[in-house]
Amino acid sequence: MRTIHVNLGERSYPIYIAPGLLDDPAWIAHLRGRQVMIVTNTTVGPLYQARLEGALARHLAGCEVRSVALPDGEEYKTLAVMNDIVTALLQNRFDRGCTLLALGGGVVGDIAGFAAACYQRGVDYLQFPTTLLAQVDSAVGGKTAVNHELGKNMIGSFHQPRAVVADTATLRTLPEREFRAGLSEVIKYGLIRDAEFFDWLEGNLEALLRRDDDALVHAISRSCRNKAEVVAADEREAGGRALLNLGHTFGHAIETGLGYGAWLHGEAVAAGMAMAADLSHRLGWLGRTELERIRDLLRRASLPAAAPSSLDAASLRELMAVDKKIQTGRLRLVLLRRIGEAAVTSDFEAPALMATLRDCRAATAAPAT
Amino acid sequence: MRTIHVNLGERSYPIYIAPGLLDDPAWIAHLRGRQVMIVTNTTVGPLYQARLEGALARHLAGCEVRSVALPDGEEYKTLAVMNDIVTALLQNRFDRGCTLLALGGGVVGDIAGFAAACYQRGVDYLQFPTTLLAQVDSAVGGKTAVNHELGKNMIGSFHQPRAVVADTATLRTLPEREFRAGLSEVIKYGLIRDAEFFDWLEGNLEALLRRDDDALVHAISRSCRNKAEVVAADEREAGGRALLNLGHTFGHAIETGLGYGAWLHGEAVAAGMAMAADLSHRLGWLGRTELERIRDLLRRASLPAAAPSSLDAASLRELMAVDKKIQTGRLRLVLLRRIGEAAVTSDFEAPALMATLRDCRAATAAPAT
Numbered sequence: 108m109r110t111i112h113v114n115l116g117e118r119s120y121p122i123y124i125a126p127g128l129l130d131d132p133a134w135i136a137h138l139r140g141r142q143v144m145i146v147t148n149t150t151v152g153p154l155y156q157a158r159l160e161g162a163l164a165r166h167l168a169g170c171e172v173r174s175v176a177l178p179d180g181e182e183y184k185t186l187a188v189m190n191d192i193v194t195a196l197l198q199n200r201f202d203r204g205c206t207l208l209a210l211g212g213g214v215v216g217d218i219a220g221f222a223a224a225c226y227q228r229g230v231d232y233l234q235f236p237t238t239l240l241a242q243v244d245s246a247v248g249g250k251t252a253v254n255h256e257l258g259k260n261m262i263g264s265f266h267q268p269r270a271v272v273a274d275t276a277t278l279r280t281l282p283e284r285e286f287r288a289g290l291s292e293v294i295k296y297g298l299i300r301d302a303e304f305f306d307w308l309e310g311n312l313e314a315l316l317r318r319d320d321d322a323l324v325h326a327i328s329r330s331c332r333n334k335a336e337v338v339a340a341d342e343r344e345a346g347g348r349a350l351l352n353l354g355h356t357f358g359h360a361i362e363t364g365l366g367y368g369a370w371l372h373g374e375a376v377a378a379g380m381a382m383a384a385d386l387s388h389r390l391g392w393l394g395r396t397e398l399e400r401i402r403d404l405l406r407r408a409s410l411p412a413a414a415p416s417s418l419d420a421a422s423l424r425e426l427m428a429v430d431k432k433i434q435t436g437r438l439r440l441v442l443l444r445r446i447g448e449a450a451v452t453s454d455f456e457a458p459a460l461m462a463t464l465r466d467c468r469a470a471t472a473a474p475a476t
Numbered sequence: 477m478r479t480i481h482v483n484l485g486e487r488s489y490p491i492y493i494a495p496g497l498l499d500d501p502a503w504i505a506h507l508r509g510r511q512v513m514i515v516t517n518t519t520v521g522p523l524y525q526a527r528l529e530g531a532l533a534r535h536l537a538g539c540e541v542r543s544v545a546l547p548d549g550e551e552y553k554t555l556a557v558m559n560d561i562v563t564a565l566l567q568n569r570f571d572r573g574c575t576l577l578a579l580g581g582g583v584v585g586d587i588a589g590f591a592a593a594c595y596q597r598g599v600d601y602l603q604f605p606t607t608l609l610a611q612v613d614s615a616v617g618g619k620t621a622v623n624h625e626l627g628k629n630m631i632g633s634f635h636q637p638r639a640v641v642a643d644t645a646t647l648r649t650l651p652e653r654e655f656r657a658g659l660s661e662v663i664k665y666g667l668i669r670d671a672e673f674f675d676w677l678e679g680n681l682e683a684l685l686r687r688d689d690d691a692l693v694h695a696i697s698r699s700c701r702n703k704a705e706v707v708a709a710d711e712r713e714a715g716g717r718a719l720l721n722l723g724h725t726f727g728h729a730i731e732t733g734l735g736y737g738a739w740l741h742g743e744a745v746a747a748g749m750a751m752a753a754d755l756s757h758r759l760g761w762l763g764r765t766e767l768e769r770i771r772d773l774l775r776r777a778s779l780p781a782a783a784p785s786s787l788d789a790a791s792l793r794e795l796m797a798v799d800k801k802i803q804t805g806r807l808r809l810v811l812l813r814r815i816g817e818a819a820v821t822s823d824f825e826a827p828a829l830m831a832t833l834r835d836c837r838a839a840t841a842a843p844a845t
Contacts, residue, residue, distance in 0.1 A: 186555050190624070190631070197626040225594075228621065228632045229712070252597065255559070257566040262559070263597045264633065343598070 108133065109328040113247065113335040115342055118267040122247060122331045126276040126320050129158040129235065132166040137270040139231055140204035141167070145174035146192055146219035147210040151237050152176045154280055155210060159235065173199050177215060181367065184214050184254045186262060192222040206231040206269070212238035213245035213372075217263070220251030224266035234268045237277040239289025240373055243296075243330035246271050248338040248348075259359075259367075265343050273331075275323045288373025290315065290408045291354075293326050295380060296333040298401065299350045302447025304329050309400070312407050350449045353441040354379030357414070360426035364418045370411075377410035378467075386463040387443040390455055397446050413467045420464035477502065478697040482616065482704040484711055487636040491616060491700045495645040495689050498527040498604065501535040506639040508600055509573035510536070514543040515561055515588035516579040520606050521545045523649055524579060528604065542568050546584060550736060553583050553623045555631060561591040575600040575638070581607035581654075582614035582741075586632070589620030593635035603637045606646040608658025609742055612665075612699035615640050617707040617717075628728075628736075634712050642700070644692045657742025659684065659777045660723075662695050664749060665702040667770065668719045671816025673698050678769070681776050719818045722810040723748030726783070729795035733787045739780070746779035747836075755832040756812040759824055766815050782836045789833035 108125040123133055143163060147156055156174060163172050175195040177188055196205065209219035209232060216234050223232035236246035252263025278286065293315075297305030307325075308315075314322035334351070341348040357379030362370060370378075384401045387393040402412045414423060427438060438460075439453045477494040492502055512532060516525055525543060532541050544564040546557055565574065578588035578601055585603050592601035605615035621632025647655065662684075666674030676698075677684075683691035703720065710717040726748030731739060739747075753770045756762040774781045783792060796807060807829075808822045 186559055190555055193624055193631055194626065197624060197630060225631045225633060227630060228619065228634055250597065255562055255566060257563065261566060261596060262562055262594045264594060265597055 109324055111328060111331045111335050113267070114339045115267060118249075118342075120268060120270050122271040122273065122335065124242075124273045124275065124324055124328050124331065126274065126324075128272050128274040129155055129277070130162050132162065134233060134270050134272045135162065135166045137231075137233060138167060138170075138206050139269075140202075140206055141170045142199075142201045142205035143167075143170055143172045143208060144192075144196060144199070144201060144205060145172065145208045145210055146177065146215060146222070147174065148177045148179040148215050150179040151211040151215070155235075155237065155277060159208060159210060171199075173201075177218065179214075181214055181254070184218050184252075186253055186255075189218055189222050189225070189253050192219065193226055196222075196226055201226075203227045203230055206233065208233050208235060209246075209268075210235040210237065211241075212236065213241045216241055216246050217250070217252050217260070220249070220266055220268065221253055221263055224251050224264035229266065231269045232266075234271040236271065236273055238281055239278055239286055239327075240292055242273040242275070242278075242327050243289065244292040244334065244351075246273070247331055247334045249342070267342075271331075273327055275320060275327065278318060278323065285371065285373075286318070287316075287409050288371040288377075291373035291377040291380070291405075291410055293330050294404060294408070295351070295353050295376065296330045298380060298384075298443060298446060299333075299353050299441070299449040300337070300447060301329065301333055302445070304333070305400075305404075305446050309404055312404065316408070349439075349451050350441055353443070353449055354381075354383050356427055356438075356440055357382045357423070360423045361414055361418065363426050364422055365415060370415075374411055377405050377408075378412065378414050381405055381412040382414065382463055382467045383440065383442055385467050386440070386455065386459060389459045389462060390442065392442060392444050394445075397443075400446065411469070413469050414464070416469040418468075420461055423464045424461065478693055480697060480700045480704050482636070483708045484636060487618075487711075489637060489639050491640040491642065491704065493611075493642045493644065493693055493696050493700065495643065495693075497641050497643040498524055498646070499531050501531065503602060503639050503641045504531065504535045506600075506602060507536060507539075507575050508638075509571075509575055510539045511568075511570045511574035512536075512539055512541045512577060513561075513565060513568070513570060513574060514541065514577045514579055515546065515584060515591070516543065517546045517548040517584050519548040520580040520584070524604075524606065524646060528577060528579060540568075542570075546587065548583075550583055550623070553587050553621075555622050558587055558591050558594070558622050561588065562595055565591075565595055570595075572596045572599055575602065577602050577604060578615075578637075579604040579606065580610075581605065582610045585610055585615050586619070586621050586629070589618070589635055589637065590622055590632055593620050593633035598635065600638045601635075603640040605640065605642055607650055608647055608655055608696075609661055611642040611644075611647075611696050612658065613661045613703065613720075615642070616700055616703045618711070640700075642696055644689060644696065647687060647692065654740065654742075655687070656685075656778050657740040657746075660742035660746040660749070660774075660779055662699050663773060663777070664720070664722050664745065665699045667749060667753075667812060667815060668702075668722050668810070668818040669706070669816060670698065670702055671814070673702070674769075674773075674815050678773055681773065685777070718808075718820050719810055722812070722818055723750075723752050725796050725807075725809055726751040726792070729792045730783055730787065732795050733791055734784060739784075743780055746774050746777075747781065747783050750774055750781040751783065751832055751836045752809065752811055754836050755809070755824065755828060758828045758831060759811065761811060761813050763814075766812075769815065780838070782838050783833070785838040787837075789830055792833045793830065
């Protein structure tokens with residue numbers, strides 16, 4: 108078992124990574140009370156909930172375990188569904204000493220984490236992410252939220268879990284497309300701050316795609332270590348944490364333009380990272396060779412390396428303008444100085460951005476050698 | 477102008493207390509951005525909103541001021557109404573640098589504070605409390621919440637304001653009954669930790685009831701100083717902050733038993749404090765003379781010093797059992813060692829509690845000389 112520590116003072120916590128952890132007593136020590144509510148969804152619950160219940164029954168004497176299964180899908184990441192979790196907690200008379208266990212992907216983690224942040228002004232929770240995206244990204248760092256009809260993740264909280272338990276065996280049931288979309292965020296860590304990891308990914312992508320246990324544990328650990336370091340330095344996203352948004356402003360524009368759900372988040376981020384790399388190259392930050400290495404790795408993972416041709420440059424530019432990362436009217440983007448080093452900047456000319464938006468579309472996505 | 481500092485490290489903030497502060501530029505310095513959303517209700521807004529807007533127009537160049545008026549009443553302290561505030565923020569494209577101004581009583585402050593806690597995972601807010609209860613209690617300390625159909629304040633957050641601005645002139649429009657209910661929490665500070673203040677209240681109650689400016693500023697400042705010290709020592713209610721709940725477990729039982737709204741919160745707390753004093757006396761903690769001083773002061777403020785006769789002891793006991801302060805099945809109460817010193821304890825015999833519940837009812841509320 109690998110353990111990564113997220114250092115946040117009194118809010119510090121471990122991330123455990125290994126196959127088979129759902130059954131393992133390692134995480135039991137992070138339960139401070141005896142009232143436990145498993146929050147899962149109707150897809151993941153039938154597969155894995157009994158494993159958590161079994162571990163609790165074996166290792167936590169006298170615990171009171173209840174569960175609530177949310178409907179599966181981003182469209183249920185709402186205040187109303189969060190309220191349903193609170194209803195379950197109150198109906199079972201759970202007090203401030205209770206703990207929520209979030210078992211599922213990013214949607215379950217975000218909404219259960221937000222319920223934990225708000226219930227009686229804050230109770231404990233543990234994350235049991237069951238998708239690659241959640242294991243390397245959304246379950247780590249304490250960002251919780253639900254969507255508003257006018258914007259994603261607009262209502263939420265920073266609320267750190269007591270532990271993150273990434274059982275890599277749960278990835279065996281993950282649909283192939285979702286698995287590959289998760290790789291997008293793995294590749295992101297190499298790009299923004301870990302050139303050595305990017306090299307490793309180039310050499311080990313096939314093992315990852317086979318879902319080899321050792322490769323998975325290494326890739327997830329390294330991703331979590333990178334995220335943990337970024338989060339420790341900037342818990343509430345006042346500065347450096349913004350680097351984690353590489354590709355996301357482009358990606359959100361694609362997701363919104365296509366309608367949510369047409370592309371997976373990781374797919375849109377992959378295209379967005381390729382576009383950020385393209386703009387970085389135009390600004391003279393990133394060499395041609397590095398740009399091609401990035402595009403190649405994304406393509407080998409069967410991820411898009413450009414925006415869909417159905418969205419024109421003007422539409423994308425308009426959609427980028429409403430992204431919430433804009434603070435003062437000026438568009439700020441995460442760009443790459445080189446593979447392994449990113450920076451947030453608004454120091455680029457509009458024509459360069461428009462050229463990227465115009466040229467990085469599926470029709471021109473083939474390597475420009 | 478009096479200023480009380482709430483010392484919470486990087487979350488520290490001032491409380492300003494004086495008549496006329498809505499027009500005063502003192503609080504403008506606490507606005508970090510130019511987007512300002514006034515959150516008020518349909519009763520308070522027409523009286524005072526223009527004053528805030530005028531101050532902003534005079535003292536904050538280029539600010540963008542919007543407002544949202546909530547329906548007036550505890551029954552609107554819901555997630556749905558909080559969501560309406562978020563809708564207004566998003567429709568106006570307010571970003572993470574925006575500030576909410578909560579203008580009204582405890583309901584407006586709690587819900588606007590919770591909206592500020594959640595909007596884009598947390599934005600700034602200032603409290604402009606316009607009731608005595610809010611000025612001495614709910615606006616100070618960062619507790620925000622909305623109600624759930626199964627319990628009050630069950631969904632919320634600790635989120636400190638950037639400043640609290642208590643314009644004592646706004647109390648002139650407060651209905652007499654609400655004003656007296658607010659005095660209940662003022663008296664509470666004397667009881668739990670400030671015997672000298674309790675003496676002062678005995679000597680100056682008539683000036684307060686006349687709403688004399690000097691008396692008000694003194695009483696509110698002293699109350700806020702007490703609350704600030706308690707909050708600074710225990711921001712998230714892990715320990716000492718629980719002393720602020722003197723009378724509240726009894727009071728909540730009365731409020732629930734009568735149906736919310738029959739008695740004002742401060743009225744129920746007044747009866748609850750008298751009951752806590754009675755139980756403290758039965759345990760030998762509090763002398764007969766002190767018990768009578770407490771009852772006398774409450775009666776002089778036209779506040780109840782006993783539970784309503786319509787609620788019998790068994791019903792009250794049952795209602796107290798579901799109060800959220802119960803952590804481990806054992807009822808814990810805030811009791812008085814003497815005037816000016818309180819303690820949280822579960823060290824009392826059931827018969828003593830039942831005797832208090834049986835005897836402290838309106839029919840026996842006359843001084844037991």
